[in-house]
Structure formats: C-alpha cells, structure tokens
Amino acid sequence: MIIQTIMFYAFSAVAVASGVMVVSARNPVHSVLFLILAFFNAAGLFVLMGAEFLAMILVIVYVGAVAVLFLFVVMMLDVDFARLRSGFLRYLPIGALIGFILLAELILIFGSWELAPSVATAKAAPMLVGGISLTNTRALGDLIYTRYIFAFQTAGVILLVAMIGAIVLTLRHRVGTRRQSIAAQLARTRAQSVEVVKVRVGEPVDGV
C-alpha cells in the first residue's frame, strides 16, 4: 500500500511539473516532449487505479500518434512561438479568470459529489465470468465483440470511407513519374551494369 502511495505522488508530481513545463518551455520541441512525459505519467496513474486498458490506449493513441503528430507540426511549420507568446501579460487577467472559473466549477462538482450506495460494493466486486476474474481489457473485448459487434463493425466501415475519401480527394496520378520497378532491377545482369575500363594516365576515357 505504501509503495502505491509513493508511486501515486511520484506520478502526479511529475505529471503536474511537466504540465507546467509544457506551457513555460522556451523551445516548442521541448514543450511537446514534456507533453509526452505528462501522458506517460497519466498512464501510470491509470495503472495504479487498475485501468490498464486506458493506460495502454493513452500511450498508444496519445503518445504514439497525437504527440508525434504535434512534434511533426512543430518541426515542419515555421511558427514564431516567441511572437505568439508576446501578449502573455496582456492576456493574463482573462486567462486567470477562466482558470479560476474552471477551478470553482471543479470544486463545486466534487463538493456536491454523491455516490450511489451500490457503487462501493460494485467497485469492490471483481469482474468474474465463469469463476475467472477478468482484466478490464478482456471484459471490454468481451462486450465489443459480442454485444456491440454491430457498432464496432460499422465504425470499421466509417474508417474505410475515410480512407477512400482521403485517396479520392488527394491522390493524383502524375504522368512521367519514375517509379521503382523491382522486376527490372532484379532482371539486370552484371554484363548490363558493370563495365571495366582501362584508364591510362593522361588520356580521356571512352564514352565518359
């Protein structure tokens, strides 16, 4: 138990600290790297809560895809971050006001939080199917591939449409592009591609 508490404080402290660094780092690439660190720590917190599926998804989707995309954008686009940040003090009051409102809302929500009496027992009970305790990944899989199979498959078709759409709207067949022809490469023989030339000092080489 004590180890879990220590881990909890470690993860949350690093997450909050890297959150601050995301905003305050001078180099945008460092910001994105701190963001990735924050994601990893949030994933650690999820693991501590026993939600290992969410932890995996967070790492795969946010770190693996979204953050890397951010990194690409930051590196590819020539955004002048110093200029973007120039009005910081001017916008500070309104930003602080919005932050304060959000904080007040959070306090209100948690102040009036009421748990249904059945929640505690439901939370304590292990997910058991046929006498075997399930990990939540397995429990989700059991639902998605049975109860929600229709929705799951339809979502797959939607992704197919997205793929077709991206190709239809952007792919252009240019004439005269040079494509790699593996068959032609493999069919080349030594005789076609290598020529031994005797080079004499002071004389031009034939054909060069």
Next chain:
Amino acid sequence: MHSFAPPALLPALPELVLVCSAMLLLLIGVFRGEGSSRLVSWLAVLALVVTLGLAVRVGLEPRVSFYGMFVTDPFAAFMKTLVLLGSAVTILMGMRYFEDHGIARFEFPVLVMLASTGMMIMVSANDLITLYLGLELQSLALYVVASFDRDSPRSSEAGLKYFVLGALASGLLLYGASLVYGFTGTTNFAALATAVSSGGAPSAGLIIGLVFVAIGLAFKVSAVPFHMWTPDVYEGAPTPVTAFFAVSTKMAAIALFIRFLVEPFGPLLAEWRQIIVFLSVASMILGSVAAIAQSNIKRLMAYSSIGHIGYALIGLAVGTSSGIRGVLVYMAIYLFMNLGTWAVILCMRRNGQMAEGIADLAGLARTQPGLALALAIFMFAMAGVPPTAGFFSKLYIFLAAIDAHLNGLAIIGVLASVVGAFYYLRIVKVMYFDEPLAAFDRPISAELKGVLLVTAIVTLFFILLPDPIVGPAQAAAASLFGK
C-alpha cells in the same frame, strides 16, 4: 469463457450484402485501374437493386437483432426502397456526366453504395449508437462526393461547407444523445420508450436532450432555420451528387426523424410537436419565398427541397398513423418528381458546358418539345397541381393535419404552396413562351431517357394506380404504431 449466442444476421442481410459488394467493387476498381468506372457503376446499380429486393423481403415482418441495436419492419423496408432507388438512379444518371467532365472514377459508385449503407443503418436504427454511426457513415461519404470535382473551387467549397456544418450538427446531436442517455440510463429505443412512458412528467434534461437531437436531425433534413448550407452545397456539388443529396439523403434523414420521435418519444408528442410545427411552418414559408429570387436552377431546387421538407414535417407533427402515412407517400412522390427534374437538369448542356440558369431554358418547348413536356409535368407536380402526383401527396398531408385539428398548419401549407406555384410555373412559362435559345447538346444518353420516361409516367399516372405506393406506405406507418 462465457458462452454467447451469435446475433441473427438475417435482419441486416441487405446491409451486409451492400457493404460486402461495395468492398468487392472497390477491389475490382483498384485492380482494373482508371478505365473501370463504367463497369463498376453498372455492377453497383446491380448490387443496389439486389439489396432493394432483399430489403423488401426481409422487412415483411418486424425483426430485431444485434442485441436490440438494429430493427427491420415494413417501415424500414419502405424507406430503404426509396433510398436505394434514389442511389441506383443517381449512379445511372451520373455515368455520362462524370465522363463528360473528365472526373469519371470508380470510387464514386463505391462511395454512393457506402453512403446508402449508412442511410439503411439510419433507417433501421433502434439505438442511439446505431443512429449516430449510421449518420456518420452516410455523412462522411457525402462530404467526399460533394467535393468529388476536386479541381473545381466551387465543388471543394461545397464539400468543405457541408463538412463543417455537418460536423456541427453531429456535435449537437451527440450532446443531445448524451443528455438523453444521462437522464434515462439507456440508449436503446425500446427501453427509452418504457422509461419515457412510465416516469410521469418528463424531466427537463430529457426534453433538452430531445431538442438537441431534433436540431441535429433538422440540419440533416435541412429544415429552416438549419438550412443555410443547402443552397451553396447544392449549387457547388457536381449535379448528380446534388440529385443524390436532394433525394436519398432526405429519405434517410426523414425516416430517422420519424423513427426517433415516434418510437422512443411517442408519449412526448405534445412536447416535440411544437418544435416540428415551427420547423414545418418556417421551412414552407422560406422555401417558397426565397426561391422566387433565384436564377440558378440548382439553387432553386435547393429552396424547393427545403419547402418540400416543410410539407412532409406537417405529417410528422400530426404524429398519428395517418400522418406518417402522409409523410411516406409524400416522400415517395417527391423521389420520383425530383429524380425526373434532376434528369432534365443533367440534360441542360450547351457546347459541352452545363447550363444552370433558368433563362437557359427559354423556348425549350420549340427546340426540344419532349424534354420541355417532361419538365413541365414535374413542375406542375412540384407545385401540386391536379391531376399530377404532387397534388395527391399534399392532399394526404393536409387531410391528416385537418383530422388532427392542426387547421392553422394546413392553411399555412396551402398558402405557401400557392406562393411556391409562382416559381414552378415561371419555369413552364420560360420554356413555352420565351424566345428560343440554341438547343441543348444531343443526344441525351439512354440512361437519362429511361429515368425521364419512368419518372414522368409515375408522376403523371399516379392518379390511376395509387395502390403500389399508398398500400405499402399504409402498412409501413401501421407497423410503426403497431408495437
């Protein structure tokens, strides 16, 4: 491992067939390369027709599957028939257009098929999750086809506008859905219905959620005041795509609107009726007044579709079996006269360029009398002049409104249709009495001729044989209230 019973696949068979054939056609297109668009288009039409047959067959009796997420019944079968007809005809009409504009690509029929799958899922939704996924599948495919002519700035603008506003609508809808879920504890329509009818007075949170979902759906049917995107998107998108927006999309969205309000929230009729009445009145009035000033026929058709949605919503506001029957008959006839009109618009080409102005139609009766006659039939039908089908579709709606003592709504509807008649009949006047311009390009493709002939016959002779439309509509509306 715990055992589970696999869900019955039969109720979703049409969707499965359609989505699998879409993937198959995608493969065919990719392997055959650039020149395969005509082959893929014809195969897509074939797949849509087969799916239509399956949908009608499967929808004969109510079936629920996928743990209550998916339902088929005669109502779903009726609306799926309309959706699939619209999609198949769109692909047929689009073949020549895309070839002439040098943008014929096999992805178009594939995207239309996937959009149709989304629409069928919307029609069959029995759960808020299914509703949203169907809507997104449809919308995402539509955003892409709207900007299919990617080198034209107008087409790209249409796609972008549609995407941004569609995403906003989805956000509103999801927010509403989360409130509905939060205040009832379920996303399933059947469970929602019990939760709503058992709990005494509904909570304010539930009503707010209902309103937000209704706003999201109103965006999709382009009812006033959520219509702003319609004229720009209709004008900018390639014409066959606009036809698709005006027909299939409307069918699916109105079906979803009906099912969402009547099935889980039927007991709250008094609460949502005022919203629908407002949407309906505003759409009818704006649809008829704003269209008067239009000179581009695609924009005119956009306002016309807004007005038509207003009339259809009268039937939903009535909220009874006869009201819903009115909506279904209205949408079926709207499908035929709209497809016909879009076929005529696709024929409006001069020297290889699309002519989109109403003035371009001048004297069409003397240069191409057949085309002019067809457009005149559709315009009379849109205006609701007897004996065309358009008169009867409005008649069913207004009769249902008067039965439900919504006299004011019926009177506003009649007045708006009188105003609307002005701009429909102006087109007839331009065609028959103005000095002729040069004739449009010939020959008209065989597919367009076929579409024109069939839609004109249905629009004109509905009076003689209304049963093939009214009978199934009656059964479909009854199935919605029978449970």
